[in-house]
Amino acid sequence: MDGTPERQRLLGLVVDLILRDGVIDLSLSAIARAIGSNNRMLLYYFGSKQELIGEAALVAFDRFPRLRDMFDRLRDAGDLEERLIAAWDDLADPESRPYVRLFFQRFGIAMRDPDEWGDFIERVGREWVEEVDAVLRAEGFDGGDARAAATQIIALFRGLQFLLLSGVPADQLRDAYRLGIRPVLERAPGFSRR
Structure with missing residues (x-):
């Protein structure tokens, strides 16, 4: 069927x-x-x-290839900061906006009826954190620090996406994201200030 x-x-x-x-x-x-x-x-x-x-x-x-393939690109080799900035750029791209808007609408509905939408709520709190956690572990972060840093990055994503939908200029949010991930990058093994 x-x-x-x-x-x-x-x-x-x-x-x-x-x-x-x-x-x-x-x-x-x-x-x-x-x-x-x-x-x-x-x-x-x-x-x-x-x-x-x-x-x-x-x-x-799946209709939004920049979003769909975002974590594949994040797992690629290269500078971690550049890959994290590129992930934000994928989320903030104007073409991604209809899906981002849909995500927050679904989340609002789920919060109104958490018993009915429990699986969705659980996935929202877990899936993207796990994706970023795996990337950070591959970069040499230890387990607990990788999980905490991944949670911080996803919290930045979600908060900045909310502001993006509220009309805050994308370049302002990109600058805020860059500053927000700096403490994560400073904890990266082998990090050197540029």
Whole structure:
């Protein structure tokens, strides 16, 4: 059932919808009406509104190659500071904005109903930290310091993304990010001041 053409068609329409209109106050009925379907079909193919939105958000993420490939580039060889700055540039790119906006909308909904969205909340608090933690360990950070530094970097990402969506100029945020990661870089094994 997962790969049926009709399911994929409906999923694509939902992705278009949530990227265009967001997910705030979007009921299953409203989704069905907007894409020319009905509740019964959406429940048949996706099980629940949460599963539909979750899967659509994953598909939406793939439409943003700078975001999708950000951690691959962060794992590449080269100067750690340059790779971390490039990761911020990927997040702050104007083309990434629709997905960033969708992410924060989903997070707001999850905070309103944490029992229903618990898996999403848990992944938000874990996945990106684990990605950056692995990069920092590969750079020679020890386990505990790598985890703390990764958490700090992701906290910077999230806070600065929020400010970006609030209209703060991207160059101002890039400068703030550069200053924010400086303490992390100074803890890197073999760091030398430039």
